[in-house]
Amino acid sequence: MMIKKMLIWYLLLSKRLFKKPSFWAVLLLAPLLTAGMTIVAEQDAYILRIAVYAEPSEDSLGEEIAGDLAEVDGVISYHLCSSEEELRREVALSQADAGYVIPSGLTEYLREYAAGRRSGLPYNGHLIRVVTNDDNIQLQLAREQFYSVLYPHLSLMIAEQFTLEQSEFADMDESDVRRSVKELYEELHVDESIFQYAHSGEEAPDDLDNVNYLTSPLRGMLSLFVLLSGLSSTLYLLKDRKAGMFNWVRYGYRGVFEWICILSGTAAGGGAAYLALFFSGTFTAWKEELLLMIMLVFAVTGFCGILSRLIRNMAVFGTCIPLAILISAVLSPVFAAFHGMMPVKILLPSYFYLNSLYSVRFRWWFFLYLLAVNIIYAVLQCSFLRKQKSL
Amino acid sequence: MKYFFLQTKRVCRAFPAILITTLILTGALALLCYLQTASDSESEEHQKISLGLVGDAEDPYLGFGVSLLQEMDSSRFTCTLTEMSEEEAQRALEKQQIHGYLIIPDDFLESVMSGENSKVTFVTGISQNGIGTLLARELADAVSTLLTETQSGIYAFQRFSEQHGAVENLTSDIYDINMRYFQYVLPRAELYDIDTPDSSPVISMQGYYFCALLLLFFLFLGTSGCHLFIRSDLSLNRILAVHGLGPVRQVLAEYSSCCILLLLSYLVIGAFLPFILSWTGVSVPELSGTGAAGYVRLLYSLVPLVPVTGALLYFLSQCAENLVSGVLLTFLCAIGLGYISGCFYPLSFFPERMQRIASVLPTGGLMEYMQNVLLGSSSGFLYLLLSGWTLLFLILACLIRKLKLSR
Numbered sequence: 001m002m003i004k005k006m007l008i009w010y011l012l013l014s015k016r017l018f019k020k021p022s023f024w025a026v027l028l029l030a031p032l033l034t035a036g037m038t039i040v041a042e043q044d045a046y047i048l049r050i051a052v053y054a055e056p057s058e059d060s061l062g063e064e065i066a067g068d069l070a071e072v073d074g075v076i077s078y079h080l081c082s083s084e085e086e087l088r089r090e091v092a093l094s095q096a097d098a099g100y101v102i103p104s105g106l107t108e109y110l111r112e113y114a115a116g117r118r119s120g121l122p123y124n125g126h127l128i129r130v131v132t133n134d135d136n137i138q139l140q141l142a143r144e145q146f147y148s149v150l151y152p153h154l155s156l157m158i159a160e161q162f163t164l165e166q167s168e169f170a171d172m173d174e175s176d177v178r179r180s181v182k183e184l185y186e187e188l189h190v191d192e193s194i195f196q197y198a199h200s201g202e203e204a205p206d207d208l209d210n211v212n213y214l215t216s217p218l219r220g221m222l223s224l225f226v227l228l229s230g231l232s233s234t235l236y237l238l239k240d241r242k243a244g245m246f247n248w249v250r251y252g253y254r255g256v257f258e259w260i261c262i263l264s265g266t267a268a269g270g271g272a273a274y275l276a277l278f279f280s281g282t283f284t285a286w287k288e289e290l291l292l293m294i295m296l297v298f299a300v301t302g303f304c305g306i307l308s309r310l311i312r313n314m315a316v317f318g319t320c321i322p323l324a325i326l327i328s329a330v331l332s333p334v335f336a337a338f339h340g341m342m343p344v345k346i347l348l349p350s351y352f353y354l355n356s357l358y359s360v361r362f363r364w365w366f367f368l369y370l371l372a373v374n375i376i377y378a379v380l381q382c383s384f385l386r387k388q389k390s391l
Numbered sequence: 392m393k394y395f396f397l398q399t400k401r402v403c404r405a406f407p408a409i410l411i412t413t414l415i416l417t418g419a420l421a422l423l424c425y426l427q428t429a430s431d432s433e434s435e436e437h438q439k440i441s442l443g444l445v446g447d448a449e450d451p452y453l454g455f456g457v458s459l460l461q462e463m464d465s466s467r468f469t470c471t472l473t474e475m476s477e478e479e480a481q482r483a484l485e486k487q488q489i490h491g492y493l494i495i496p497d498d499f500l501e502s503v504m505s506g507e508n509s510k511v512t513f514v515t516g517i518s519q520n521g522i523g524t525l526l527a528r529e530l531a532d533a534v535s536t537l538l539t540e541t542q543s544g545i546y547a548f549q550r551f552s553e554q555h556g557a558v559e560n561l562t563s564d565i566y567d568i569n570m571r572y573f574q575y576v577l578p579r580a581e582l583y584d585i586d587t588p589d590s591s592p593v594i595s596m597q598g599y600y601f602c603a604l605l606l607l608f609f610l611f612l613g614t615s616g617c618h619l620f621i622r623s624d625l626s627l628n629r630i631l632a633v634h635g636l637g638p639v640r641q642v643l644a645e646y647s648s649c650c651i652l653l654l655l656s657y658l659v660i661g662a663f664l665p666f667i668l669s670w671t672g673v674s675v676p677e678l679s680g681t682g683a684a685g686y687v688r689l690l691y692s693l694v695p696l697v698p699v700t701g702a703l704l705y706f707l708s709q710c711a712e713n714l715v716s717g718v719l720l721t722f723l724c725a726i727g728l729g730y731i732s733g734c735f736y737p738l739s740f741f742p743e744r745m746q747r748i749a750s751v752l753p754t755g756g757l758m759e760y761m762q763n764v765l766l767g768s769s770s771g772f773l774y775l776l777l778s779g780w781t782l783l784f785l786i787l788a789c790l791i792r793k794l795k796l797s798r
Contacts, residue, residue: 017713017715020712020713020716021712022710022711022712022713022716022720023712023713023715023716025710025716025720026711026716026719026720026723027719029720029723030723033723033727036727037727037730037731040731040741040742040745043742043744043745044742044743045740045741045742045745046740047522047525047526047740049739074525074529074532075522075525075526075529076529088588091588092588094593114575123584124584125584126581126582126583126584127582127583128582128583128584129583129584129586130583130584130585130586131586131587131588132585132586132587133587133588133593134587135585135587137440137469138526140469140580141440141469141526141529141530143580143583144469144529144530144533144534145529145532145533147533147537147579147582148532148533148536148537150582151536151537151540151576152536152540154575155540155541155543155544155572156543156544156547158544158571158572158575159543159544159545159547159548159568162548162567162568162571163548163551163552166552166557166564168552168555168557169551169555169557172555177551180551180554181547181548181551182547184546184547184550184551185543185544185547187547188543188546188547188550189539189543190508190539190542190543191539192508192539193532193535193539194508194510194511194535194538194539195493195510195511195512195513195531195532195534195535196510196511196512196513197512197513197514197515197528198512198513198514198515199514199515213522213525213736213740214736214740214741217730217735221726221730224722224726225719225722225723228614228718228719228722229715229719231718232714232715232718232719233715235618235714235715235718236713236714236715239714265715269719315405315408316408316411318408318412318618321614321718322412322416322611322612322614323412323415323416323419325611325614325722326416326419326611327419333487335735335736342486355485359485362485
């Protein structure tokens with residue numbers, strides 16, 4: 001009987017929201033915006049843009065390395081320049097974050113380098129010239145990537161040089177040794193990466209090739225959207241409570257009614273967020289996503305219910321909305337990880353939701369959290385009603 | 392005029408609450424900045440990729456490998472490795488203290504020596520794949536190449552020696568070739584000649600995020616102030632229209648009061664900003680050394696933020712029919728426009744086509760305008776663009792009001 005009543009209230013309160021076309025429009029805006037962002041993210045986007053110039057030479061190794069760099073797939077983009085002046089201009093105008101100049105006759109320089117003769121290297125005793133305005137961590141990482149493209153050639157030359165230096169092969173022809181070592185190097189080459197990637201130690205390693213840094217904050221943004229749905233529903237509830245709109249509800253049922261009132265708005269936001277996630281390119285399995293979204297909706301409802309009991313002034317509650325969103329955006333891993341402030345983090349539903357995606361352990365914590373917030377809401381509501389009765 | 396005063400009075404009555412919002416928001420932001428800067432003694436250290444290393448604690452080679460990487464390898468400038476148990480690593484990852492961790496299988500060294508590499512599992516995080524994680528992955532790919540290429544070189548030498556019967560000193564020769572590779576791989580940073588030429592003025596990262604935060608601050612003020620401008624009951628406005636105060640004049644009066652609200656908030660944040668910056672220890676190079684007069688001039692130059700964001704927020708509040716829709720709409724537009732205009736990630740991280748679109752959006756225009764102000768560059772075209780958007784938002788708001796009144 002009670003459940004039937006709750007269902008009717010839920011449907012009536014939802015109808016009240018959904019009969020406004022602007023509410024529909026706003027809910028649909030979430031998947032539309034997400035789809036738009038996903039389309040944007042599908043285009044080529046990079047954290048660093050690096051210009052590469054290989055000095056003209058009869059030796060093709062420099063151009064080969066420049067070509068290999070241009071084909072590197074990842075968050076760093078390499079493009080070729082036709083002259084050093086063009087490369088310097090691009091760096092000076094910040095069209096490129098850095099530029100690499102590869103000397104002509106690279107093979108010979110690499111041989112010299114592998115043989116330990118470093119003084120003859122072309123750029124003040126160095127092999128590669130890096131033109132840059134700044135030298136931050138990302139650019140240093142990009143140089144590691146550059147080295148990984150250059151290194152196969154250097155590694156072969158180190159092996160050749162070391163073999164030539166051994167007294168056992170001193171009477172052999174140098175070119176024969178180099179040719180044999182090269183053939184063996186290619187024959188015994190290990191192509192497979194030594195790394196496999198996983199989101200969590202609890203689950204089997206998976207393929208992260210589709211990961212895109214532009215779409216990665218979408219899930220976090222959508223969790224904030226659900227939180228905001230709950231907060232704005234609560235604001236609406238406070239307005240109605242002030243206007244005495246729900247005075248007809250029996251006193252003992254008022255807590256449940258108000259909870260359903262918040263739930264109606266939050267669930268609508270959750271539905272839109274679920275649909276948006278589906279279009280975001282970060283969607284995993286529908287059942288797990290649905291479970292997590294339902295948990296988020298109930299957690300947000302409990303969280304907002306507690307706030308509605310603690311803050312009864314509309315203006316003060318309005319003040320809390322941007323604050324709650326800001327704190328959730330910074331402390332939950334929406335855009336970046338923020339260390340510390342654990343006591344505040346564990347108050348936020350979005351923190352549990354975002355961390356539960358790949359962690360079973362966190363899902364249990366999330367479940368406990370949603371139970372806790374809803375129980376606290378019920379306790380606060382009961383104590384409020386008791387206080388009212390005694391008055 | 393009377394309606395304008397009435398609206399302004401309404402806004403001023405709500406201003407204390409908005410002021411509290413502004414102060415709390417500013418305080419929260421400042422506190423977060425302070426905690427972040429205080430917890431990281433050196434910003435360089437903070438930017439490094441921090442990884443946990445999970446392996447057999449008894450294995451002496453693992454400890455040797457970690458200290459070798461942390462003390463001699465070039466990667467020590469970009470990455471910090473910490474040995475920990477899997478449970479510790481998982482907890483550190485959950486607390487966002489590390490970007491990921493590597494699980495080294497027990498037979499890893501034996502497998503490398505035998506040429507059948509056991510896979511190292513790189514656990515990259517339980518929630519999102521941020522830029523740090525992706526960079527860590529690029530680094531892992533590079534490390535993988537170094538290891539497999541070195542293996543190929545060593546195996547090639549070994550096989551060559553075996554083919555030519557030079558096996559007498561092979562064990563010591565293999566040790567020597569390993570050392571030779573170390574000699575080349577560890578100091579690989581010495582390969583580069585770093586040249587930093589003079590270049591055109593570019594905004595610093597701190598300056599960029601100063602602009603982004605200021606813009607976001609204005610956009611999010613809309614979520615707390617939009618209830619003042621959402622009209623679910625237009626009875627009064629209908630009466631006013633009958634008495635000659637048409638939709639255009641109503642909109643202009645309400646928009647002006649919206650601008651007054653934003654201006655007041657701007658003045659408050661402007662007054663507190665220097666204290667916040669000095670307290671948090673965040674230094675914006677473009678602001679340093681400007682003095683009080685320079686700071687006031689900067690605040691004055693950034694005033695165009697008020698009418699443009701005011702027009703945008705006012706227009707959004709006119710599109711909504713109730714409070715819930717209004718708050719959600721303002722939030723979605725603020726976060727969407729902020730994202731596309733580079734408030735969360737620098738605009739250079741986006742595809743080129745997107746950067747072009749962002750440059751003609753009102754928020755993208757405002758970001759560029761603020762950067763120009765900080766750099767002291769001219770913004771001729773931007774004035775035109777921003778005026779155009781302001782006008783467009785007001786015209787649309789007038790049309791919406793007219794439509795609603797005629798219903």
